[in-house]
Amino acid sequence: MATEVIMPRVDMDMASGRISRWYVEEGVRVEAGQPLFEIETDKAAMEIEAPSGGILRKLPLADGAEVSVGSAVGWICAPDEMLPQNQPEAQPEKALPDEASAIPQTQGPSSEAAAKEPASDRRFVTATPLARRIAAGYGISLATVQGSGPRGRIQARDVERLGANGFDHAQGSQDPASVPILSRDSDSDRPVDRIIEPPIATPADLPHGAWLRKGEGPPVVLLHGFGADLNSWRLMLGVIAPSRSVFAIDLPGHGASPALPRPDLRSLADAVAARLAAEGLSNIDLVGHSLGGAVATELADIGTVGVRSLFLIAPAGLGPEINGAFIAGLARATSEASLAPWLRLLVDDGDVLTPSFIRSTARQREDRGIIKAQTDLAAAMFPDGTQGFSIRGAMERLDMPVRLVFGTNDRIIPPGHAMHLPPLAAVHRLPGVGHMPQLESRAMLGRILAHHLHDGR
Amino acid sequence: MTFIPASEKILDIGNPDRELSYSQAIQEAMALAMEADPRVILMGEDIGTYGGAFQVTGDLIHRFGEDRVMDTPISELGGAGVAVGAALTGLRPIFEFQFSDFATLAMEQIVNQAAKLRYMLGGAVSVPLVMRFPAGSGTGAAAQHSQSLEAWLAHVPGLKVVQPATPYDAKGLLLAAIADPDPVMIFEHKLLYKMKGAVPEGHYTVPLDKAEIRRAGRDLTIVATSIMVHRALDAAAALAEEGIEAEVIDLRSLRPIDTATIVQSVKRTHRLLCVYEGVKTLGIGAEVSAAIAESEAFDFLDAPIARLGGAEAPLPYNPELEKASVPQVPDIIVSALALAQGRL
Numbered sequence: 001m002a003t004e005v006i007m008p009r010v011d012m013d014m015a016s017g018r019i020s021r022w023y024v025e026e027g028v029r030v031e032a033g034q035p036l037f038e039i040e041t042d043k044a045a046m047e048i049e050a051p052s053g054g055i056l057r058k059l060p061l062a063d064g065a066e067v068s069v070g071s072a073v074g075w076i077c078a079p080d081e082m083l084p085q086n087q088p089e090a091q092p093e094k095a096l097p098d099e100a101s102a103i104p105q106t107q108g109p110s111s112e113a114a115a116k117e118p119a120s121d122r123r124f125v126t127a128t129p130l131a132r133r134i135a136a137g138y139g140i141s142l143a144t145v146q147g148s149g150p151r152g153r154i155q156a157r158d159v160e161r162l163g164a165n166g167f168d169h170a171q172g173s174q175d176p177a178s179v180p181i182l183s184r185d186s187d188s189d190r191p192v193d194r195i196i197e198p199p200i201a202t203p204a205d206l207p208h209g210a211w212l213r214k215g216e217g218p219p220v221v222l223l224h225g226f227g228a229d230l231n232s233w234r235l236m237l238g239v240i241a242p243s244r245s246v247f248a249i250d251l252p253g254h255g256a257s258p259a260l261p262r263p264d265l266r267s268l269a270d271a272v273a274a275r276l277a278a279e280g281l282s283n284i285d286l287v288g289h290s291l292g293g294a295v296a297t298e299l300a301d302i303g304t305v306g307v308r309s310l311f312l313i314a315p316a317g318l319g320p321e322i323n324g325a326f327i328a329g330l331a332r333a334t335s336e337a338s339l340a341p342w343l344r345l346l347v348d349d350g351d352v353l354t355p356s357f358i359r360s361t362a363r364q365r366e367d368r369g370i371i372k373a374q375t376d377l378a379a380a381m382f383p384d385g386t387q388g389f390s391i392r393g394a395m396e397r398l399d400m401p402v403r404l405v406f407g408t409n410d411r412i413i414p415p416g417h418a419m420h421l422p423p424l425a426a427v428h429r430l431p432g433v434g435h436m437p438q439l440e441s442r443a444m445l446g447r448i449l450a451h452h453l454h455d456g457r
Numbered sequence: 458m459t460f461i462p463a464s465e466k467i468l469d470i471g472n473p474d475r476e477l478s479y480s481q482a483i484q485e486a487m488a489l490a491m492e493a494d495p496r497v498i499l500m501g502e503d504i505g506t507y508g509g510a511f512q513v514t515g516d517l518i519h520r521f522g523e524d525r526v527m528d529t530p531i532s533e534l535g536g537a538g539v540a541v542g543a544a545l546t547g548l549r550p551i552f553e554f555q556f557s558d559f560a561t562l563a564m565e566q567i568v569n570q571a572a573k574l575r576y577m578l579g580g581a582v583s584v585p586l587v588m589r590f591p592a593g594s595g596t597g598a599a600a601q602h603s604q605s606l607e608a609w610l611a612h613v614p615g616l617k618v619v620q621p622a623t624p625y626d627a628k629g630l631l632l633a634a635i636a637d638p639d640p641v642m643i644f645e646h647k648l649l650y651k652m653k654g655a656v657p658e659g660h661y662t663v664p665l666d667k668a669e670i671r672r673a674g675r676d677l678t679i680v681a682t683s684i685m686v687h688r689a690l691d692a693a694a695a696l697a698e699e700g701i702e703a704e705v706i707d708l709r710s711l712r713p714i715d716t717a718t719i720v721q722s723v724k725r726t727h728r729l730l731c732v733y734e735g736v737k738t739l740g741i742g743a744e745v746s747a748a749i750a751e752s753e754a755f756d757f758l759d760a761p762i763a764r765l766g767g768a769e770a771p772l773p774y775n776p777e778l779e780k781a782s783v784p785q786v787p788d789i790i791v792s793a794l795a796l797a798q799g800r801l
Binding site for chain 2: 129130132133148150155156157
């Protein structure tokens, strides 16, 4: 959005001014506060500064023309932005400035310029301090909130409404008790602090999880990748030591788990952690594939649930690149025909994908809610085909056994992302394998996992 | 103006529901202090036989004599100077101004002497002086006899400044002021002098540094001073019929100001309206607003802070214009409604 450069009023009885010289050429980048031009009134000469940073676009003015106070003399635009259409020409001195511009002002964009900006394109969100506080508690971006106050100011009630509706909608909850509301308890010294509860705290809202096997010893917890669900791990059961308990979770927006209204890595990890805590699990060996690997790392870093070790299969979050076409195509696909080409990208050798695998995968995706949830999730987490999050910071902080497995022929996440990891992390590279070692190299993956878990060795 | 000699009322022992007017309560406080402490003297113009411009001292001259109820010449500077000197040398004078507007004449003694001597003399002396200022508009006394200048004096470190809004507080704050070792300025509202309210007999004090919540509410906080407390309470009653519960805080003390009470209230109600009779700009409301903006309550605000204050003009003589120059109950209702409904 371009910012207007106006002829300012620099003394009380000034009605117009004349630009005596420009300091900056047309089309040159300027910084906010940089002197733009010098004006002359009948009393003084004065430097006028840029109201914002950007590219200077001057309006054509005759040399020495008198310009009414408050009229535009140019615009500050973004680099590729054209001059706004239908902008008012600088008015030669005639009509008296209107009431708004009659307010003495030195420099900066006129109030009319601000008013012209459509509300949807606000660069600065106006919100009351309380609304900001509540939005932070809900994890709501104020940019998504419609303000009901004067000039669109967001007030507490707007955020409360959205917060409540957002969770109702996403999780089908009819229980008003599950909606955090603003406490009005006058006995409380710090009433508002109470609303800042994680929205996933109620049991009905937690992600779905299932025991694939009840056994002995510390439980192995499995987190699947984008577009899959917990059933995808059933292939792996045979290579996990039979003595082990195995618990798998549907990530939010996958399988039987409700979607998060505004998913990001932290909220996914929080949701999974809440599910594990509700299950009473701690001291777990955590296994994650792809997106689930990133969630697992984040979860281990947060530390709300005790994680004993981390086993990451082609994890996301180690670099910006990802096969964006795959993500978008998989998220949209509902039929076997649309699904099969994308699924083949998961593996190096497409023949390992059996028709029944493709069919069962397609059937899981008949649920329109899942398509919507995963499209939204993809947009939030992989915007423009980029991994919009990183686990490298978390990985640096972890002090536990960490082991990564990458197929050298991964066509979803570049296997090179496994480079430059902290020295504590071990990396196994499986030659001739794609993004799903679980399918293509199950036995080897099982042996590596067994080493990692010290099972049967 | 009906005048009931305080002496008759003081003998009226044993009535817990006893009501006094605001001016009777002040007179009773002075009489109690004078009976208890021979150092307490009254000074001021026409406070003797005439009984004071607003008949607050009444017949005290007959009870305590001319030596302790002293008419001073018509020079506020001179009278205030003598009062400061008397306080410095061991008496506890109560100096009455006929109108608070005349504080301007005595500013040297108040601001440069009374407020500062304890500090400039390293704490070796104190100035146990009480000054009483009949203040405010509404009596048709025009521009030089109707102002609310309390914020002027509240700007001066070394002074304490209070504004009683009820007969109870008028007595309790005055007795606390007399007992205080430092100069205390009491701004009394002329329109409140006839107001009646429950006043306990005997000696009691009201703290010089505490605001009082006059009505509890959840939807907005109205901080008011002096007569505006009553207008705010009237407005709150009307707002309650609209389903809006306003909390009304009587600020009571301007210096020191009780920020904590306001902060706690605003954290509950999320909205603040300041109502005061002094000129709006650079007045009490500016201080209260800034105190909230600087405090932990900032993060709990759900609307801009609003102020209602006196007009930016000398007070007019014309009664309608005079009324329009200071906040009235409908003004408070309108502002509070806009604030509570998220329209400000």
